[in-house]
Amino acid sequence: MHRFCPSLSFLVEAEPRLENRRGQKGLFGRGTRGLRDVRINVPSAVVRGDDAILECYYDLEGDQLYAVKWYLGITEFYRYTPKEIPPIKQFPTQNGLTVRESASNATCVVLEHVPRSISGRYSCEVSADAPSFFTSMQTAYLQVVDLPPNDPYISGMKTRYHHGEILKANCTSEHSNPAANLTWYINGMPAEQNHVRNFRQKSADGQHYT
Structure with a gap:
């Protein structure tokens, strides 16, 4: 199913560090x-x-938008420049990242059918046009994951135990990346950590077992 940029979203605001394209830097308050x-x-x-x-998202406060650029690491892969025709440019990468241009715009980018190879730090750089020429960038990390195809299962447990007998059992989750975090519960309460041992293995195809 194709995804498109939503009209509303939950946004985390930050007071950005702005840089003038002429080389001036500084923190600018809301009155600027x-x-x-x-x-x-x-x-x-x-x-x-x-x-x-x-x-x-950004507030230009009356300035004109010069460009919005997206980076994976230090590699630019998407640019929106409203004064150019067409306004969207996509730059090829070596890790299989693909942008759905028809669903992307000045505030939103849709990455198609993401592979694990595109995990990393993503940055959005916004540049205003004259007269301010300010540029600001924000960064966040995205990880592509493989969910376990099945529920975890318990092995090695008997249905009955004598008083004082040691209980040993394994709870296993297969084929995930990164490895799944498992928690044991006894009568609805988390088991004490000194009674639990964690074992993690990695298969040849990069999948994890816990």
Whole structure:
């Protein structure tokens, strides 16, 4: 199912550090006219094969937008420049990242059918046009994950135990990346950690067993 940029979203605001394209830097308060309140919403985890929506919002306070650029690490992969035709440019990467241009715009980018190789730090850089020429960037981490295909299962447990007998059992979750976190409960209460041992293995295909 294709995903598109939503009209509303939960945004985490940050007081950005602004940089003038002429080289001047500084912190600018809310009373300063020009680009401010750049904020991004990047999912911390996305299931491999799903679409991912990256959002970048900002207040130009009357200035004109020069460009919005998205980076994975230090590599630019998407640019929106409203004065150019077409306004959207997509730059090829080596890790299989693909943008659905028809669903993306000046504030939102949709990544198609994400592979694990595109996990990393994503940055949105917003640049205002004249007269301020301010630039601000915000960054967040996205991880592509593989969910376990099945529920965890318990092995090695008997149905009855004598008083004082030692209980040994395994709870296993297979084929996930990263490894699943498992918690034992006894009569609805978490088991004491000194009674629990964690074992994690990695298969040849990069999947984890817990």
